[in-house]
Amino acid sequence: ARRGYPEAVYGEGKTPEQLRVIARSYASRGSTDSPVIFTRCDEERAAAVLVELPDAVHQPQARLVVWPADPPEPTGGLVAVLTAGTSDLPVALEAETTARYLGRRTELVVDVGVAGLHRVLGRLDLLRAARAIVVAAGMDGALPTVVAGLVAAPVIAVPTSVGYGAAFGGVAPLLTMLNACAPGVAVVNIDNGYGAGHLAAQIAAPPVDG
Amino acid sequence: ARRGYPEAVYGEGKTPEQLRVIARSYASRGSTDSPVIFTRCDEERAAAVLVELPDAVHQPQARLVVWPADPPEPTGGLVAVLTAGTSDLPVALEAETTARYLGRRTELVVDVGVAGLHRVLGRLDLLRAARAIVVAAGMDGALPTVVAGLVAAPVIAVPTSVGYGAAFGGVAPLLTMLNACAPGVAVVNIDNGYGAGHLAAQIAAPPVDG
Amino acid sequence: ARRGYPEAVYGEGKTPEQLRVIARSYASRGSTDSPVIFTRCDEERAAAVLVELPDAVHQPQARLVVWPADPPEPTGGLVAVLTAGTSDLPVALEAETTARYLGRRTELVVDVGVAGLHRVLGRLDLLRAARAIVVAAGMDGALPTVVAGLVAAPVIAVPTSVGYGAAFGGVAPLLTMLNACAPGVAVVNIDNGYGAGHLAAQIAAPPVDG
Amino acid sequence: ARRGYPEAVYGEGKTPEQLRVIARSYASRGSTDSPVIFTRCDEERAAAVLVELPDAVHQPQARLVVWPADPPEPTGGLVAVLTAGTSDLPVALEAETTARYLGRRTELVVDVGVAGLHRVLGRLDLLRAARAIVVAAGMDGALPTVVAGLVAAPVIAVPTSVGYGAAFGGVAPLLTMLNACAPGVAVVNIDNGYGAGHLAAQIAAPPVDG
Amino acid sequence: ARRGYPEAVYGEGKTPEQLRVIARSYASRGSTDSPVIFTRCDEERAAAVLVELPDAVHQPQARLVVWPADPPEPTGGLVAVLTAGTSDLPVALEAETTARYLGRRTELVVDVGVAGLHRVLGRLDLLRAARAIVVAAGMDGALPTVVAGLVAAPVIAVPTSVGYGAAFGGVAPLLTMLNACAPGVAVVNIDNGYGAGHLAAQIAAPPVDG
Amino acid sequence: ARRGYPEAVYGEGKTPEQLRVIARSYASRGSTDSPVIFTRCDEERAAAVLVELPDAVHQPQARLVVWPADPPEPTGGLVAVLTAGTSDLPVALEAETTARYLGRRTELVVDVGVAGLHRVLGRLDLLRAARAIVVAAGMDGALPTVVAGLVAAPVIAVPTSVGYGAAFGGVAPLLTMLNACAPGVAVVNIDNGYGAGHLAAQIAAPPVDG
Amino acid sequence: ARRGYPEAVYGEGKTPEQLRVIARSYASRGSTDSPVIFTRCDEERAAAVLVELPDAVHQPQARLVVWPADPPEPTGGLVAVLTAGTSDLPVALEAETTARYLGRRTELVVDVGVAGLHRVLGRLDLLRAARAIVVAAGMDGALPTVVAGLVAAPVIAVPTSVGYGAAFGGVAPLLTMLNACAPGVAVVNIDNGYGAGHLAAQIAAPPVDG
Amino acid sequence: ARRGYPEAVYGEGKTPEQLRVIARSYASRGSTDSPVIFTRCDEERAAAVLVELPDAVHQPQARLVVWPADPPEPTGGLVAVLTAGTSDLPVALEAETTARYLGRRTELVVDVGVAGLHRVLGRLDLLRAARAIVVAAGMDGALPTVVAGLVAAPVIAVPTSVGYGAAFGGVAPLLTMLNACAPGVAVVNIDNGYGAGHLAAQIAAPPVDG
Numbered sequence A, B, C, D, E, F, G, H: 001a002r003r004g005y006p007e008a009v010y011g012e013g014k015t016p017e018q019l020r021v022i023a024r025s026y027a028s029r030g031s032t033d034s035p036v037i038f039t040r041c042d043e044e045r046a047a048a049v050l051v052e053l054p055d056a057v058h059q060p061q062a063r064l065v066v067w068p069a070d071p072p073e074p075t076g077g078l079v080a081v082l083t084a085g086t087s088d089l090p091v092a093l094e095a096e097t098t099a100r101y102l103g104r105r106t107e108l109v110v111d112v113g114v115a116g117l118h119r120v121l122g123r124l125d126l127l128r129a130a131r132a133i134v135v136a137a138g139m140d141g142a143l144p145t146v147v148a149g150l151v152a153a154p155v156i157a158v159p160t161s162v163g164y165g166a167a168f169g170g171v172a173p174l175l176t177m178l179n180a181c182a183p184g185v186a187v188v189n190i191d192n193g194y195g196a197g198h199l200a201a202q203i204a205a206p207p208v209d210g
């Protein structure tokens, strides 16, 4: 594992056969301390991995396969993962699962978009307990600014490709987030739940000598 | 006046000489019921208009010259004009002045951006009393969605060219507003305070038989 | 219903199963005063909703499912819905149906694009009777400016993704509409018939004390 | 002159010194049948040309210098040049002057934008007498479609960089024109009055054996 | 027929059923002097039209259905239609067929792109005989400039969506053509063979009193 | 101070007069525990602030004015700030100063771009000692990926508007950074040194109970 | 063969039938000194070519068919082809095969992206032995700059459409490469392995009198 | 000198003071075998360099300062540098000077754009004698394709920001060049004469053992 974190294999650009070969090489290493995460695996790619690593966990909504099945015992701070709408759930799950397998405690809060402010205001206690907060939002992408204005922890904003027309496949929320009026907003690529979860886990990592 | 509304002269694309000729033609008509609004007039252009219409009102921050000086007696509903930041003020003033000279009561509320939610939540009474609300915001452009989620009246969102980098001269808030998660958000061109104020005045107009 | 208007469920980002769960929760509430609108439902999603709300109305061209079946008794002003071409019809129907279920009288006028001016000029009486006018247009998106120049009511312009090449999926008419030379044009997202109809219904709403 | 048409020298990309050298080479040729057109010459560049060709005509609004001073005797059909607004005048003058020095009869019609349809409808007789029509328009760029729907002659649409915000320096009208709903619309580059006038003169040229 | 030219029905935005209804209305008018052109008809749409107008001509590569089958007797000047590559053929055929059914003589020249200059130089006689030249080109879109530098007639440039990567679906050749260094280039929308053929037919039309 | 961090005043969108009024209000509060940061102040704006807060520190290269002059005693982890080239220095200084006044120890490393890998590899010890690393880079923006591949701490990537042509004012490095092949890269707006320094200070903050 | 290099037929824009006709014409020429390369041939198109040229070589991953089967005896310098990730392999193979059939020795090095610098640094000997180096990279496209900083030979950078979101189908690495901080980077179109291999073969060609 | 080539200092992003410090450090090294090139130096920056290196050569049109004054004795092949128009000259001179100071023989050919094909065809002998050809072109950028179709040597295409409107500061010719229909075209950044000259010098370098 590079730099102490689990390795990740990007499934989208690979054939099922290529993924199977990679999975077999992990299987042949036997037991491991650090998990491997196969990202962006559709059903066919996930199946190819599971042939070689039958005890891996497949999270179909998040398009992840993780091996071995059990995440490490959590250390460090809490990672909260929020979504503005229901449609942002797959990206949020990718982030949440990634952070968990990188060794953090996680909490998921769904559908607290700013069109109904009471929803996010009702979860202030949880938000203020977190060491890092991932916010997945499409369309207007306004939620990260509002959250960053309410907490002292860093907010990792993930634009999602949810929406249509002038959402331009996630460009609209990407720009909103890059221009967030509250400081403390870190942006990752559109739909990059894996990157958001990884960053959150790094931020919430325990002190090196802790 | 077309369709019962004051005429507008777009100053930016005209030379001071051209504007003076137009102003003179209004002056020669003598007294009038309906005002004329010269928009986007810098100091030089405003001066050219004032030579011919010395009793006109010059609003330099809003780059407007209006004649005659007194707005009509207000009718219809209240138009509220909000800004997310201080830098959105010129556009907001252009909207507010336009709506006032189109015959509406207006209220201006400055610097209530979503990074500090208490600011906009503290003005809920005013917002709920309005028949139309103009919201001028640059950078992340998140304020119109939040306001539209709090009121039943239409919200007219004006993206401003405030900001830098990936704000792209107002494109970022323009896209945010077009993708507003709350319904009831009408969008106009970047920095188009005149258009926003006009639309608000039309929406808040008294019933035709009233 | 938020702020006195029907709730809307955005179908596109949800699985049929998720929609069915939502529909069931409405069914379990029993009779209701205010309708719920499921937007952007393809055949499969509409079917999932209808399993739980069998008496809902399915408008396939507009991709809407509305429940309960009968719109409220209309109040307020007339909402006119225009299209430039035949291909803009689905978006126009989404707007018209939304406005009707929000309690307005509506009229639909199809195929009156500016390449044949006599078509729109022949409907001036209807246009001038409306309190709000929705105009759906793709390709050059020129119709809203022309209509706004002919009436005193606000025009809500909906760019559609009809066209090819440099239409860029609706960007061309979107820009045309944002730059409309006549004031009084409110723009919504590309293909956002729901938002246009909602805005029209708000604008044409009866006075609060009326 | 290439292919029977006057030569053009693009002034913008050249230093005044370079232009003076070019002008001198024309002066040294002595009398000529075919004019030379220096385009996009600001005051400084025009002065440099006039030093060597003192009898040339300088059209400052159109940024043109033409030599010799007298256009050829007109042949072929009429070229009409229209503008949507006053601010499109410089581009229209560049087109009109170019067509005239290429040997056509020309007519200029200013400020007939579609926000007030009566203006363009009031000039139908002129429009229908033309063999080619140049239409210069900024902001929403809707005028060429309307004109093309009214006449049988080709319409040459020139988007102008008039406007602000989402006009994007002429991109908005450029896209409008490329997507014109009426056939018969030829588009040239933003602010390219020279190209539009040249094309119009070619289209309205007399039959080769005539 | 509007303005003396055949009517056109845009097939892409219509259902086969809508097209069949339109076709039937033409069938019921009986014989006609002026043809109708159904553009952008895939197999299914073409079949729907042919059910009602069985004697119509179907040009599948150009995606056109034209009725009645015989083009008018040609008048006016020659229209030449060129392609840079083989892949531009469908768009070129759409242009050529349109011009022919609008009453012009036409010639088609395929695969004369500028990467092998001898190909276009070998057809100079034909090019110089034409009254209007349509040039369809994708990728670098360089052919229209070269052709316009060789002839005195107007060149109508049609960018095609042939190519990949930074061709951006035809944007690259569109920009090349708008910036053509030779004057006399008229641009139409990407893949708009119909518009190019129509414009060419208008330009090459016989003199009105001829 | 919101959420425990210093307040910031965005200078660019304000007149010198507006800034002076704001500065005076801080001066009138007397001594303070938490600094205020005036960002994006050119010479004129900085002077206006200094009139009211004469003991403030002006950092002209970073366009910052900070008051009071002394940063707080540092706590938490080390913040390293890197630049790819010399031209990225102003943005890096803005980040470094911000982090320091938010209470962190900082180190600045200039001109270690990837075109000469030995430069960044020679600073590995420092990089691995940091709790958060800010990387400012323009043009190709490749440095953050390389750094993130070498360390376990989060990397905050700031694209700068250095460069020309297809750098598009910072868009090129912005996209590079959003697509970083190494996980652990957080992106902020183009030239947003303030935001990067703020985020770094939050990430490197001492544990809450520490 | 034009200019001494093999001919290429662009398969994507042609029907299988058109390709078969072209293949047959090559077959009828009999033996040949210079190969022909059919690019961007999917299974169906490749099959059509192979019917007429059964002894051609089909490279499905690179989507190439080459005839005759044996590449020429290599001359000139070495062409090295690198990929940043596994997903860039098809484009790299297209480049490598093209260079080989144009008569160069080639070496392929896969998966040496900059997120793990040791990978590319481990191949320095090979890189420094090459006369031209093709580097295929998607996402952040950072590898070509790093390589160009390590060698004296020209680097041909091919952006690939690997990635998602703000990779924009290869635009992100395209911009990165155009802005490469190290000189000596030549850029070709996104996914244009054919063009990259051709250019490399030209650069590594033997001296003309050699 | 890195990798055997002269060092370059990018002037645009540095203050005159910073440049002077750098120049002084070169001066203090005394005589040198390999030159240093200061690129993009306006008058003020060039003067700062010349204070410390008074015997350096200043090429104002190319915005270059080179030291020491004499280029190395030329080796390797000929580098030809072409421009489409006169306005491309500064970029061409930057390329030509760079290649010369990197040790190549160079030839400059100005104003041979494709709108007049005879101009480039008249220089075929020179073009075919070159080992590498730099082509600088703005507006439509068609010249590199035409040249690449005429020669066997690699063509390095430099888009220039000459032009207006839809030239988009050089984006139009950049896209044309990336989509060149002839193989053998290497593209560099807009206005990047330095990079083009460097690449040409590398390609035309003498064989390593030569």
Ligand SMILES: Nc1ncnc2c1ncn2[C@@H]1O[C@H](COP(=O)(O)O)[C@@H](O)[C@H]1O
Pocket: B007, B008, B009, B010, B011, B039, B040, B192, B194, B195, C181, C182, C183, D085, D086, D087
């Ligand atoms: N600031 C503005 N933004 C957009 N449109 C405007 C503005 N000012 C005036 N207009 C419109 O432009 C028209 C006048 O244009 P003109 O005749 O060129 O002065 C008016 O009828 C307005 O509708």
Ligand SMILES: Nc1ncnc2c1ncn2[C@@H]1O[C@H](COP(=O)(O)O)[C@@H](O)[C@H]1O
Pocket: A085, A086, A087, A115, B181, B182, B183, C007, C008, C009, C010, C011, C039, C040, C192, C194, C195
């Ligand atoms: N077709 C639509 N376009 C834009 N917004 C919509 C649409 N349908 C529903 N919405 C909005 O999305 C919200 C519901 O989102 P959700 O909770 O994800 O179903 C509603 O409150 C509407 O404001």
Ligand SMILES: Nc1ncnc2c1ncn2[C@@H]1O[C@H](COP(=O)(O)O)[C@@H](O)[C@H]1O
Pocket: D007, D008, D009, D010, D011, D039, D040, D192, D194, D195, E181, E182, E183, H085, H086, H087, H115
């Ligand atoms: N304003 C203009 N816009 C576009 N093209 C122009 C313009 N003026 C001149 N040209 C073209 O540029 C060519 C002359 O370029 P040059 O040799 O650089 O002066 C002429 O042949 C014209 O076709």
Ligand SMILES: Nc1ncnc2c1ncn2[C@@H]1O[C@H](COP(=O)(O)O)[C@@H](O)[C@H]1O
Pocket: E085, E086, E087, E115, G007, G008, G009, G010, G011, G039, G040, G192, G194, G195, H181, H182, H183
């Ligand atoms: N994959 C490719 N990408 C870019 N250009 C290509 C490709 N394959 C072939 N070409 C070019 O296209 C020309 C052949 O085009 P065509 O005559 O349409 O088959 C060749 O001369 C090549 O220069």
Ligand SMILES: [Mg+2]
Pocket: A085, A086, A111
């Ligand atoms: Mg919801």
Ligand SMILES: [Mg+2]
Pocket: B085, B086, B111
């Ligand atoms: Mg504030």
Ligand SMILES: [Mg+2]
Pocket: C085, C086, C111
């Ligand atoms: Mg119609």
Ligand SMILES: [Mg+2]
Pocket: D085, D086, D111
């Ligand atoms: Mg006007």
Ligand SMILES: [Mg+2]
Pocket: E085, E086, E111
């Ligand atoms: Mg070919």
Ligand SMILES: [Mg+2]
Pocket: F085, F086, F111
């Ligand atoms: Mg350096």
Ligand SMILES: [Mg+2]
Pocket: G085, G086, G111
């Ligand atoms: Mg890898």
Ligand SMILES: [Mg+2]
Pocket: H085, H086, H111
């Ligand atoms: Mg020239």
